Amino acid sequence: DSWKYAFEESLTEVQGVYATKFKEEIEKNSDNEIQLFPYGTLGESADLMEQTQAGILQFVDQSPGFTGALIPEAQVFFVPYLLPTDQKHLARFFRESKAINNDFKDLYAEQGLELLQMFPEGEVAMTTKEPVNSCEDLNEVKFRVMTNPLLVEAYKAFGATPTPLPWGEVYGSLQTNIIQGQENPTFYLYSTKLYEVTDYITYTGHSNFTTAVMANKEFFDGLSDADKKIVQDAAKAAFEHIVVYQDGLAQQELKKIKETKPSMTVTVLSEEQRSCFKDAAGDVEAKFIEMTGDRGTAILKQFKADLAATAQ
Template sequence: MTSTFRSFLGGVAAVAMMAGGTLAAQAADWKYAFEESLTEVQGVYATKFKEAVEANSDHTIQLFPYGTLGESADIMEQAQAGILQFVDQSPGFTGALIPEAQVFFVPYLLPTDQEHLARFYKESKAINEDFSELYAEQGLELLVMFPEGEVAMTTKEPVKSCADLNEVKFRVMTNPLLVESYKAFGATPTPLPWGEVYGGLQTNIIQGQENPTFFLYSTGIYEVTDHITYTGHNNFTTAVMANKDFYDSLSDADKKVIEDAAASAYDYIVEYQKGLAESELKKIKEAKPEMTVTVLSEEERACFKEAAAEVEAKFIEMTGESGKAILEQLKADLEATKG
């Protein structure tokens, strides 16, 4: 980012903070950006959040779907600068900013059971206390984290083991631990912003990528790959944040409106996603009958699970005692919320 643009951000941020913060007792227009389209999971959550805020206050919220304000790095900078009051961004992109957030990319840490995940994200001490402090250090108020579904690999060639990923250029988010994960899986990890993925697959610059099932359909990424593989290695996590200076400047009444909106939207999105992966996979099969869909057996997953231990050790090496404590707390929270 150029110094001129940084100066511009600073100037706009001052105005945004005045409109969204010190004048919060009056009706304000707040801005909320996210990484997906309005009809995808983050967009549906944002819409419900907006509806709840506007129903219970005089404030209004403008929603900015993916691409309208730039890539993921751009909207995070705008949120930290106070230009945006709210932002939804996956730990996959905040991992460089908050290294401990990379814990969500330790393979096989999170279960595939959606009911268990719904309890975990709502009740986890690591998320609601420990991560709140880490996000605050970066000028962000963590409002909620929620799951978006089991991650599936899409590739040009079938994948039945780690050996099948050998020399495959596999797109990953710009996240150091995700890079290490795909190295451990045997692939050649290739960090790319989302805007370059479809074209990269089309031109064979990359030969694979991972995302939740609904996203494979809504983005049309299935059109440029031939095989969908479920290894059970991860569930996509996202986080909704507010600019902390803005949030701290609000009245207690406005903070409650936001907290209640975040909670009600969470409950809605968890219900909304039930059966979503199955319905979107059905649409993919109808649109592209030749697409193969494979759920790996426990035996076939063995090499990926072996690699997970290596990635977990790498996470602790990257993040030190802080990361180790977060990892241990997450494991304890997962055990406590098993049901």
């Protein structure tokens, strides 16, 4: 059969590297064929999700940043400082976490989606037009976030004026000064040329970009057991592939940004400078619980237990 797989990035960005490996594995191990649809071919992230739920697409990569309204618990990724910055710890967490591999699977299933894999895309950095050395510097800054209610709350707690926008509007809105800041992992700042429309990169350590690959559940449930296993194994193989692929990627891409735009100011905030961002985390966590009730509380608890269990 021929299956369609859409994602939110280009073929050479992390989601594209994942999708390419997934396709290779499927095609190597079965007679099925995967057709890849990178960002821009089928619409914004929300459009891809609609098409997947309608069964037009068989596979989709949608980041929790855009899944918040559909699955409120998926907003847990936006509680600041919940995820570690250490890549090895993150990989172990995504590989072994019960919250990720069991609990979230059930929540996605309720929405007609078979969750295949969640994976990290790197520490998120803020890029802005003015320097950011503390929360005060975000005062009056219209800061673009993905369309996720908890991310809006996080940036409110950081002191900014959060502006939720789909990805396609970010570059132009920075260019025309409708927004003055946004956050994304380092590789993406380079690949999408965000450095052209912002002058400061700031690392606060508050978040790691997470994404999720899933299948239309009706389609997945209709597969033979052998095909189900091929799909699941391909998702795992692609995970291990992008973990290795991302080793050193952020440093490498940051170097390219500095070479291309020597005037770019890059700052890693000190512990002291981070304190107001860290202080905001408690409020955001409380908001998460307010938004998601008992189910969110249970996920958060499991998440923390899994993070502790995979710490070394």
